[in-house]
Amino acid sequence: MTAALAVLAGLTAAAPATAQGRKSGPLPAVTPVAQTATLFDDEEGGNANADDPAIWRNSADPDRSLVVATAKQGGLRVYDLGARQVQALPAPSGPGPDDSPGRFNNVDLVHRMRLSAGRADLAVVTDRGNDRLRFYRVDRDRPGGPLTDVTAPTVPPVFSASQEEINDQRTAYGLATWTDKATGRSYSLVSRRHETRLALLELTAAPGGTVGYRLVRTLDLPSSFRLPNGTSWSPCGEPGERPQVEGMVVDPADGTLYAGQEDVGIWRMRADLTSAPVLVDRVREYGVPATYDENTEECTPGADPGFGGRRLSADVEGLTLVDEGDGDGYLMASSQGDNTFAFYDREHKDGHDAPEDGPRTATGFKFVDLGKVLDALDD
Incomplete structure (x- = not known):
């Protein structure tokens, strides 16, 4: 197996392909080549819930690449390309017994960031429970496991002004990393749970080979929208909760951010x-x-007034890029509402879907041959 792999988070029970159009006939389906052991979101299972993966490519030996994945309160899991677990790292506890525990929501990668101890590849994680980013150095052959926590002990909350605010859990949620080609500086883009706010954080080298960050700026997406019939619309949700962003990805070719506002x-x-x-x-x-x-x-x-799109059913969840070189490739979006994936040409807004699936909550990660996915798009 090579590193040309798509890793999908979802429930472990298999679901058949659904026929929801694609010019004609059913949507293309691709069978996973491997699947991780089941994670269980209960006390016995360590409150582990498979959520978001990132693929670290071993440039020296692609077959020894790794998948770094979040398991929410269960911390991080690291798998080889055969979906075998090679490391498990717990999420940190809260500062006090009555405070929210650590909860890892999303993960992304930064390559060859300059630290005080030399350049390193990093896995960057949103700790939703503590409203912070956490950083793990990637070393494939380290005896204790490939990931080492290198988070600076002084990293501040991303959005909250107090522990009381952190406990309310309007905290760091979605995540994308980005290295500016012009300056070489690395950044994380972070969304806020139950809010429309995005934050740009510059990643900084800290003493002892650790990593910190500083806030550069924020941007608030709309929570209310003017419709073609002249009325105003806001997505439905619990009182006080605004339509949040989770899935995000940056196109390194031109520094474009794509952000999935789940209900929009x-x-x-x-x-x-x-x-x-x-x-x-x-x-x-x-x-x-x-x-x-x-x-x-x-x-x-x-009643549906007919102003929605054709490819995505709320929630818009994960986003990633498929790079075919020379600026070609796709933006891939998971459509959680109907268990499908939509693909958009990076130059032309087009796409079609391929499915994914879902009483103790059982989750895991499915490893799919990316070549077969691309072949299905061309059929």
């Missing part, structure tokens, strides 16, 4: 957050009025 769609903007965001695709539910029911904690939708 996919935004495009400059990764330095200095341009006006453009909504490039909408979820099917965009513009549908809905009423929140406090008893069921669910939204009851009204």
